[in-house]
Amino acid sequence: MLKGRTVLAGTAITGAAVLAAAGCSSGGGGDGGGDAPAAKVAITPANGSRDVAPDQPVVVKSDQGRLGAVTVADPKGRRAEGRLAADGRSWRTSWGLRPATTYTVTAQVAADGGKPVTSSSTFTTLTPAQRLESGMSPLEGEKVGVGMPIQLLLGKPVTTKQGRQAVERALEVRMSEPVEGAWYWISDKEVDFRPRDYWPVGQKVQVVARLTGVRAGEGLWGVKDRTLNFTVGPRHVTRIDAGKYEATVTDGGRTVRTMKVSLGKPGDDSYSGVMIAQEKQAAMVMDSSTTGNPGEYRTPTKWNVRMTYSGTFIHSAPWSTGSQGSANVSHGCVNASPADARWFYEFTNRGDVIEVTGTTRKLRFGNGPTPWAKSWQDWVKGSALGAPVKGVPLR
Incomplete structure (x- = not known):
């Protein structure tokens, strides 16, 4: 915390704490009677507030002069992001605060012809009844295929719109080549x-x-950012045609391998659809036994x-x-020769696209990451905000 002589002003502005500090002035002569009045700074939440909602913005306002350095920091020195208004006389946090945390706000202002202030x-945010933890996929640093979705997995259900x-609103996708995309609530x-x-x-x-x-809900608060x-x-x-018993593997539109395959036999049909x-x-x-038919087979595979x-x-x-x-003739999988299967395994990245056609069973949305099982229009409808977003340029 910046050191200085701080006094609580006798009045409040819109319920905020109004704080003014006398600073040293340079120059000499006279009794100071002609000095301009010191600036007043209003800080919301008010000094000493407790159980502050973490999504309540911290707002700092000056009645005269531009604000200088403003910090909102917890005891570990972690600072909340904020933005100064165009006129320089107000500042507010950009994102939420940590629950169950004490914050100290410090603000400097050089008043118009007045004394520096x-x-x-200090205030404390509420302790949440429930904590919203999260995880993400792909993995950090992973190279993925062109069909890979971003998955945000939540530790608690978020049920309300x-x-x-x-x-x-808290999610941002930055891209080296910004394209349009959208979020969809799978569950x-x-x-x-x-x-x-x-x-x-x-990309x-x-x-x-x-x-x-x-x-995120009644008593449910996010507690950690992720990047x-x-x-x-x-x-x-890869395009797999069940009627031709053939898989055609392409790289950048160029066919690099054609493989003979066998898909699911009648009654154990493979899924048709766009998978990854x-x-x-x-x-x-x-x-x-993992598919509900114990004892039918238990086979080591590579x-x-x-x-x-x-x-x-x-x-x-x-064997096939x-x-x-x-x-x-398979139980639903796509069988390939040992040589073809090994080549495909080594060639493939997570997120590579696999399109299967010619079977009687349609891929069910949600049977794995299946973002391409829906049209773009239907995908956008799954967003709580109801609209696509443009990727932000990667910084």
């Missing part, structure tokens, strides 16, 4: 962002989630690329090479 105030709007605990079309190749993306001090950085890799799109590569595992055990939450993978299947390219 340093003012201070007002709460969801508050969360969305009460997940909101995803996708661009209107696939990400541009080489650098930074997601800033200023959730601290966001009122995520990732990059977009090559435009990998969700994760990769070099080795795992496919167990029918070079697995997941396509759905429900357990659809592209993987090596040496005789059918690959001519018949669909």
Whole structure:
């Protein structure tokens, strides 16, 4: 806190604490009777306030002269962001404050022809009944495919429109090549962002989630900001035709490999739709008990690329090479030869696009990150704010 002699003025301006401090003046002569009056600084919340709502802005106003340095800091020295008005006579915080935290406000003003003033105030924000924790995907620093959405995962459900709007307003997507996108509430605990079309190749993306001090519901407050950085890799799109038993893999529109495959047999049909590569595992055990059919199969597999939450993978299947390219015989996965499966595993990034056609079963929205299962118009309708957003230029 800046040191100085501070006194509480005898009147208040619109309920705020009004603080004035006498400063030293240079020059000499006379008894000072001709000096201009010291500036008065009003700070909201008022000095000594407790249980302040974290989304209440801190506002500092000067009755004369431009404000100089203004800081709003907690005991650890963490400062709240703020902005000075064009006339220089008012300042306010830009984002929410940390719950259950004591803040000290200090402000300097050089009055118009008057004495320099340093003012201070202290207040404490409320302790939340519930804390809104969060996580994000992709991973920090990850290189992803052009179809990868941004996923914000919340520790508590956000059920009201007002709460969801508050969360969305706190989210900013910065891009090296700004494009249009939108947020969509997948559930009460997940909101995803996708661009209107696939990400541009080489895009650098930074997601800033200023959730601290966001009122997400009754007694539910955000307690921590998050920042995520990732990059977009090559435009990998794989098209799998169940009728032709064939997968065509492209890189930037150029076909780089054609693979014979076998999809789900009748009754175990694979999903048709636009999916993404969700994760990769070099080795795992496919167990029918995870799909509600215990005892039907339990098979070790290699070079697995997941396509759905429900357990659809592209993987090596040496036992079905005789059918690959001519018949669909799997339990719903996409079978490939060991050589093709390994190549595809090593080629693929999370977020690469996989389009399947020619089956009788349609991909269900939400069966994994499935942002491309909806039209752009329907995706925008899933935003609590009801509108797309333009990416902010990456700083």
